[in-house]
Amino acid sequence: MLEVDNLALSFVSHEGETSLFRGVSFSFKAGDLIGVTGDSGTGKTGLLMALGGYLPYWSPACKMTGSISVCGEPVTQGQASNDTVIVIENPYNQNTGFKSSVFEELLVPLEMRGIPRELMLASARCVARRFGLSEISGLQLDSLSGGELQRLHIASALIARPNLLLLDQILVELDPAFQQRLFKILRGFAKECKAIALVSFNPGEVDFDRFDAVVTLPGLSQVRPEAIATVGAAFGQTVSRVPGNGPVLKIRDLYFRYSPQRPWLFEGLNLDVLQGEGCLVLGPNGSGKSTLGKLILGIVKPDRGSIVLDIGSTVNCAFQNPDLYFCKRTVQEELEFGTDKQWAAKLADLTGLSPYFNKNPYDLPRGFRKRLSFAIAASCRPAVLFLDEPSQYQDATGVAGLIKAMRFLLDQKTALLCCTHDRRIIGEFSDFSRITLGREPFAVPVSKAGSAPNSRPTHQCSPGLYGDKSDNCDTREWFQKTWSDAIDSWIDNDTACSTHGGNVVKLLIEKTSGSLSIGPGSRVLDIGCGDGKGLMALRKWLDESGLSKVPLLGIDVQPALIDHARWGSIGHANIKYEAADATDARLLSPLCRNALGGKATLITCIYVLHDEPDLFAMLKAISENIDENGHLVCILVHPEWTETLASKGFVKIVQKDSLNAGDTSCGRYRGGLTPNWRWLGLYPILGDHGRTIFLPHAFRTLGDYEKEIVNCGFNILSIAPIRTAENEISNDPTDFNSLICAEYKSIAYSAPPSVLIVAKKL
Amino acid sequence: MHPATRFFIASCFVFAALSTKEPINYCIVGFGILYSFSVKSRNNFNPTKVFARMLVFAIIVLFLLNGIHFHTRTINVKGLRIVGDASVRFASVFAATLWLVKRTVKEEFYALMLSLKMPMVATLVVFRAIWFLPHIFKRVRDVLLAHKLRGIKSSNVFRRSLALAPALYAIFASMLLEICDSSVALVSKGIWIHGRKSSFIQLRWSYKDWIAVGTAGAIVILLIFKGCNFA
Amino acid sequence: MRGDPFKISFIAFCAALNVGIAFLVQLLKLPIYLDSVGTVLAAVLIGPISGAVAGVLALLIITITTAPTAIAYSCTAVVIAVCSSFFTRFKFLANIWASIFGGFLLGVISALVSAPVTVYVFHGATLVGADMFTVLFKATGRPLLESAILGGLATDPVDKVATSLLCFFLIKALPARLTSHFAGSRILSAKSE
The missing domain is CATH 3.40.50.300 (P-loop containing nucleotide triphosphate hydrolases)
Incomplete structure (x- = not known):
């Protein structure tokens, strides 16, 4: 997927040409986590910039020869692909400047890709939690520390779901506990999203065994960390x-x-x-x-x-940013400013700056600039x-x-x-x-070479700070996984099964296999197919049932979410995919109509985060085109009121122990009962109602649509109580704007409202 | 309220203040000044004090320029009218700008730019400039501190002038290096991605906006028909 | 639609620099204002339009942060940008004497351009310029327009000479890594020769 052939970088200036590296060739497949290392000035950053096609932005004086291709397409310098994202080492200058709050800055890559805000919310919350940003997501950007900002930028890079993720020397800003977590997330991300993650680091900063492979740029000195x-x-x-x-x-x-x-x-x-x-x-x-x-x-x-x-x-200080100090034309002048020559020479000797005495400080590589700033700070004794x-x-x-x-x-x-x-x-x-410093106990990181007495080993990261909360997350948190559920399975690597979308389809298949009448003439649709995992599961099931001729069609309105490149990689002849080039969920219904043409058998999985009018328009379109024996199963999920439904007696929440053996294949989350388990118990009971539509209290303005629903040929089973005093804010979907505003202020983001409808046309 | 509504109201206010005759415009401006100075800021940027200082300075300068006959050392009564007239111009613009600055959040402004279909280049230039400002201020302080720590003295005007060039050079060169990095970060965040962009903040045109725009518009039309300074 | 993000950022930076240097000068307690270093830099290194954008943008920033009337002086900023870009044909900022002379000319021009705005729009008060000099000249009995022009002429040339000298040194000391970003500009090709 990533192929680099005979790459050479050099830096051209009026003084001549300086080579950074040459003859670098490698090739990696999707899912790899790669390390890039090398001494100061060997071109780690340059390599990453070249891989992403950012060279001219970074420094037009950099000349590249050789070839780079990502996913079979050559990378053109200056035309960075939308599927490549880079995070650079200085967290302070990566803000876009469009936003002032942390949460909004996190969303920028999604906004640029035109992803509707409901999906943004769902995914961003999940990522924010994973990156320990939830508590600070309502703060202003300028009040964050460097490490917190860097976490934000890495999170916003992951949220864009790139094919190629480039992280340039990000580890310096991050504390060891989070570094550990980050590697776990990255590994899962690469595997799950079929992406390649490249992390550049300084030799000795991190163990090589964290990576699938490490690219060592030529010029790495023989001084090993042990030495x-x-x-x-x-x-x-x-x-x-x-x-x-x-x-x-x-x-x-x-x-x-x-x-x-x-x-x-x-x-x-x-x-x-x-x-x-x-x-x-x-x-x-x-x-x-x-x-x-x-x-x-x-x-x-x-x-x-x-x-x-x-x-x-x-007292003197060597600041984190080395560039503040320099005001002279050469390194020598800098060092000799305000001190005697002997002392300056001694410091230069110790820090290894002597060979660069006649260079402009700003032309040195970062590592040397940092050393120079240290020497300057020490120079006034x-x-x-x-x-x-x-x-x-x-x-x-x-x-x-x-x-x-x-x-x-x-x-x-x-x-x-x-x-x-x-x-x-x-x-x-x-x-x-x-x-x-800090409230939490802090594990002192230990190098393999060095010895730190009285310190705990690295893997004991501080509890509570980044403790894995997925073990006991509530239904609300579960919802956040609908779109970016992948992240969960990135972290829980042992979860072998597919993600939520796949789970639902699997479940449908299991629960309806007795009654579905799909024959050789049927067509199967997955509306709102998202990233296509459900489609794959359906296809597999159809093939196994001997219905490999039945065409399967996926429909969605988000081509940005499910880009065609990734669809190509599924590469199943009998799965077609159609997407409207728009962000408007309303377009789903005409798409459905087009796709259906005549009569069809339907299995649909819909996570409705849309407005009600869209939903009903869609239901209408579907019901008009469904064939006599067709099934329609819409699942519009809202976790909030699973409990409410249970308390009304419509739903029985099935505990883990009472599940069938077959059900357990759907999600092996660690630590017992997760919302998925609860949901698993939901279907069998609802499914029995047949030709019904299940409307929870989330539909406050149902009165307006009641007729329409009935016209669509559904029976309305129940309308749960609209709102009570305590759920006044969080359960009202029609007042979504004020809901978000209210929550926005209180930092805590709750799940966006949506509904669960299970309907079956007889 | 929609940011465009706010802009419209502010323009109407300035128009009303400039177009009306003597006693009324003072009332309008006085009310505007009081309101805009006392209203709460929605962002963490509050220029009230600076604006107040500048306004007082402007009025003093205007008075000195137009309100006094220097050679006779008497008050110029005809000039005082000019001072009043110019002060109204200053004050109305100050009040309107201050209100807009205090009540508009960056995110809303961005969403407005987006909904007006401004080209990305324009949006970017404006927001980058706004972003750079506190960044430069911080950098100025840091650089001066770093230079002070390394022994660049600033005891008298001459030494301070000599300190200016190295400080400026350090600011300029270090910021330029950062611009290289940040332009990579910007591209990576997706500023050049084609197609429709979405926005987390969604601007809605509500009934409040209709009422506000209607009222403001009606007042302006009334003023025009009544015969104002411009008509 | 696509542009060079470096140049865009640089223009924005120059705009912020105009305001930031005012802050620096204020911190150092110096008696000048240097509010067009960014404009001149952008105009010289990228082009007159960029310089004009930077200048106007800086005024916009001053408008919303300190003095809302500043935006009325946009024409001055545009003129400074165009002139300084034009002056580079005559070794402005490439040669120290040309820089001093060019800076002086720029000061005279900007004083002449901004005076009418000062007088006819604001009756004499600028808030960003040489108000006290104008008051001084007015006190000697001159008419308002004349005092405004004279007030401008008393401060602007000095200020612009300082501005162009600073720009001259900044461009001269520009590290090699960065000069490549401004490949097209006349000045840097002159520098490398």
Whole structure:
């Protein structure tokens, strides 16, 4: 699916041509999770940009030779495919700027693809929950931390369901617990959506065994991650140093939060930093690591408490963004600014910048810029140096240099406060004192090479923070899976069965196999076929029943959702697919009419998230064209009132134990009863009513449509009570707009209302 | 309320303030100023204070320019009318803009652009500029801080002027690098995808809009027929 | 429909830069306003239309953030963009003396263009320019239009010379990685020669 042949990238400027890499060839099939690694300046980013066709946007000076093809189609630079999505390493400049709230920004890729908002909601909520964004989805974008923003961008990349997902050095921003989760999600995503996910990372940042394959760009130095520890240990002979006399930095009873709406970041933090002491500041994303630096520098003021710096000592900070510092034309001028030549040369030597003395700082690769900013911060000999993610963008050599420089500074009696997620750093500085921020217990990541005493192994991620909530999700959450249910099975890899759409069809097949009269002359339709899993299940069932000649037709109005490329990959001769090129669900009914032509046998699965008029128009179209022995089974699902129906006695919720053995094939979710189980119990009882239409209280304005329904040839079985005081907001579908607005404010998003109708024409 | 309605009302307000005669226009503008300054902002951007300062500054300047005979040091009565007239112009525009800025959310504005079928390029330029603004402010602060930390002094005007060029260079070059990245991100988010785009916020034209537009329109028509400054 | 997102972002950035530099100057407490660095940069590096868009957009931003009357000066922004783009034919921003002279010319032109707007639309107050100078000239007994023009002439040339000098240095120090984005512009081809 992804084929790269003899790819070479070079960078052309008026000074000449610099080659990044050449002769890179590989080929991967759909479903692979690939790692890309290489030293600073070997072109990891360039490779990813080239794969996506983004080169001219990234840097027009980049020249590419060789060929790349995705899904058999060659990638043209400058014409990025809609099915390719990239997430870059800086989370702050990936916002589109169209939106100000987190949830809306998440939806942008869907909006651009013209997906109707009801579907957006269903999928976005699910993804938001998976990525730990639910709690922050109502906040303003500018109040998020870097890690939270990065999670948002990865989530919005996945939501677009690309064929090729490119993640460029995203790991630096993410805490280890989430990294672990992300790999699980990515693996499932690649498998389920038949996509390829490429993650570029710095050598040593993550284990190779997380990936199906790792592309190592040429030029990777021989310094393996294991070797770093030895380099460091050899240099750090003076480990038994005695810290200076008193604390240089005293923090007493610190309270801080950004706004009264957000929880306290620090509640009574006390901290003493001794002269020449090294501290590691650890904690998950958004726990206030960078904020601590801002507080120490005095950029933000604490709400309560004091931060006292020893008289006469200075504090400096190497910010996360290296580009803020540079104001000179060459690296040498930068380093020698405000300090003596000897010290500058020493720092340059330690960080490995000496060969680049005459370059413009902005022309260096990111990893070198970061090292340069570290050297600049250290150049004015501060008493306390705050380092924000110093190992960001660093390869093995870079980390080794950094460690050397840090040890050197410690020997010069500089206290270091180093916030990091990087296990290479944490493993190396096991002698440092540790400050762990955040409410949740935080697992210290351990490198295989380094040893961190008293720390738990990595796989124990903090409970509650990203704990898998799918085990006990309620009916409301289940609904969120209707469109993006795939994500659930991405995570639960052991769930072998198909996703929800398939489940419903399977169930229908099982439950109706006795009474359906599908013969050689019938045609079968799946209206609202979505991603086609139901169609596949139906086809299989028809084939197994000896009805392989019966044509099967899928209809939907969302070509963006079910692009033709993916349909081609199903490649069954007897499945046809038709889609209206519009986002309007209303078009379903004329499509049905066209498709049906004359008489047809129908099995339809409809998840109706549409307005009622569409629904009835559709039902009418179907009922007019159905043949005498035809069956119509519409399933319009709303999980909210499964309970309500049960309490009215219409439905029996079947517990897991009482299900038949055959039913269990439909979904092996871990942890017992999931909403799917409940739903499974629903059908047998409703199905018995035959020629009935089941209308729950979600239809408030039923009066207007009652006649129409009857005209369609359905009996109305029941109309459940319209609304009660407590479900005033959440169960009223006609007031959808205000519903969303109300919820929008309260951050919590509930399922959009919809209905369950089971009807059968005799 | 539909953002287009708001825009219409604001334009009608300005028209009414500019077209009416002496005592009435002061009333209209006074009411508009009071209302727009006191109304609650729907987004986290609230320029009330800046607007108030600018308005006071404008009135002072106008007074100094037109309201005083400098050589005789007396008040120019004829000029005061000009001051009043110009102040009304300023104040009505200020009030209308402030109200619009406070009551329109970015998402609504985007949805409006979308429903007006603006080309993506135009939408993008406008929203990018709005997005860049706080970004640049933040960057200015960060760069100045970083430069201060590395020892670029800013004690007197001369030193500060010397600090301007490196700060500006750092802002310019670092932001340009980010623009490269962000343009990749934008393409990746799908800005160039052809076809209809959908919007999460859906603008509805409700009965409230009809009432508001009807009232505002009626007032304008009334003013035109009654004979206003422009007629 | 498709365009180069870099250029679009750059135009938007230049617009924001116009406002952002005003903020920087304010933080550094300097006595100039430098509100058209972005306009000149966009006009010179991409083209006059882009420069005009950036200038007008910056005024639009000022309109909704600080002074709603700023939008009336769009014509000045357009003139600055067109002129500075035209001046590049005469080594404007490629040569330091040409830059200083060009900046001076730009200042004179922009003062002349904005004065009528100031006088006839706002009776003398600009809110974004040299109000106090206008008051000073008015106090010496000159008519309003003349004082507005003189007030503009007293500040604009100095400001525009500073603007063009800054632009000159910015373009000169532009890192090699980025120059390739502005491949078509006259200035950078002059620089590389």
